[in-house]
Amino acid sequence: MPLKTIVKNWPFIPCVAVVIFSASCTSAPATSDPVASAARCADVAASVKDAGFLDKVTVDCTGGNAVLTSNTYPDHDLMTGIIGTNEQVPVPAKAYAAPVPLEPVLGTTPQTRDAALGVAVNGVPIFDYTGGGEMTIAELSHHQAQHDTLQTNQLDVCGGHAGRGDDYHYHVKPKCMIAQMKNAGDAAIIGWAFDGFPIYGDKNPDGTPIENGGLDVCNGKRDKNFGYRYHTSAGAPYIVQCLMGEVADLRDLPRTAPLVSASGQGAPPGEPPRGGVQNLVFTQQKDGSRSMDYTYDGQAYYIRYKPSGKPDCYNFTTRTVTNKGAVKTGEYCR
Template sequence: MIRRLALAPLLCLIAAPAFAHEERCAAVAASVDDAGFSDSVTVTCTDSHATLTSDTYPDHDMMTGISGTNEQIPVPAQYAAPIILAPQFSGTPLTRDAALGVAVNGVPIYDYTGGGEMNVADLAHHQAQHDTLQTGQLDLCGGHAGRGDDYHYHVTPTCMIDQMENAGPDAIIGWAFDGYPIYGDVNPDGTAISADALDVCNGQADATFGYRYHTSSDAPYIVQCLMGVVENFDQLPRVRPLTAAGGGGGTEPGRPPRGGVENLVFTQNDDGSRSMDYTYQGQDYYIRYAPSGSANCYDYTTSTVTNGGTIMEGEFCR
């Protein structure tokens, strides 16, 4: 669903500098290559878009530090993120209940809310009750597994930034779907961002790209809406959720247990199997899964808070 809000202070049009499609494509590709992620992220370009293709599964720690778990786990998912090569600034914010962009390591970037709670009418007001950081839903790297068992970021991707070969204030850490780059907490020249410089989407004018987004230590932490024109906004990619092999339902997202879980540990083994173990009110729970042998399918054994500790088994596929 497309949501729009026209805000009077944003109606001045930011004119993008002349930037040929080929140059913009090269800039997107260079942002991935310079960061050192070209082995896991492929960039291809058409006349209109640069597409970053990945499995959304980063090579850094995941899930550590989560207390408000939704009892979802990260499963690789093929993802093709389209970045507009000739962006047009509109000043009319767009938001949706899915990714708004992609990091240079191929992991999708969401706003800070966890379940599509962001509404254009509330963009200027922090929604603490839906803040994934404040409610303990995020790991120490700024991400978690969402409703489709897909890993993505909701705040600054700190672990990815630590891995970047070109880490620094002038390094692009991602791209929004409207075609504008995303930078860190300071300006590309290293200077601090002045108070109130960022607009409601966490962006500001840029001499090179016309406009740019930033992360921030305070809410909204990262891109929370898009300021560029995006045709077919409601058709932007979503990660395909897992479904039961042979048909039927899929894995169902849980709800963060009241008071939170403790000692959550996510383990990855050399044979491809993975597990997430945690404790709630003195009881141990777990989710274990491993490749089943069929393409993009996994065998699950779970005992979750959501299901009252009942042991459940099944094969689920993308």
């Protein structure tokens, strides 16, 4: 499948690097350095292509950004290993558009948000490691143990879970995605932050260990090729926890559209059962039906859904601890 990479409304420039990926180097608002933008567009496109996720992600370079569009639903194991469940399930979020600036500018003040800070090359959003809301600048330098999604057993074996919007995303290194990457290795880019800088694994791209104290408060460091880069790490904060590049307005960055009922009411978020659940299993069927089953205090609970026949809509049947075991049904749509 050819990679969809479009660079719109630029003045004519040489596009050798982009042509490798069958890109169109024609036309979007003129940028301050169209050659640099085209090169960065090619870098983002190559990171998706080389990883082998062309069937999951498209890359359109337009308006000064490389926009990675996906349904945020990865093709790997989901939810296995979660104990501290929030009683939410992953539901595809079609047309999630993640912008990566083509001409990033490194800033001096970290920026945080209670939402995605970047996107993995398989199209899944990347959050910071916490689950307790937006961190203040002062909190960035202190481990928030009580909100650590890894240490509180909220994450699956792949480093992700479903959030309050039933949206799957990563909070730590995406182990299962990396295992799927065709170009897996220290030199492979595993994602892009929303300030335009790349994300790598636990080591430098040349395979050397990152020196003790070599990463800043956002889990990044200077890079000779991109100006700056982020890394994952074995210890907290595990992954990008803030943005060091300039972002004009964090409110403009994407959020996954919530599930809503026919009446327009949002799907109510779950509440983590005290002490966690046991034997949580998430199963998927070819017809799009999915089920998360688990036990709590010896009782069986579940969240099940299947496509309703309407675009991006699903029929749910649930029995949760949050709802005190009451069976509830309803149709919800993105």
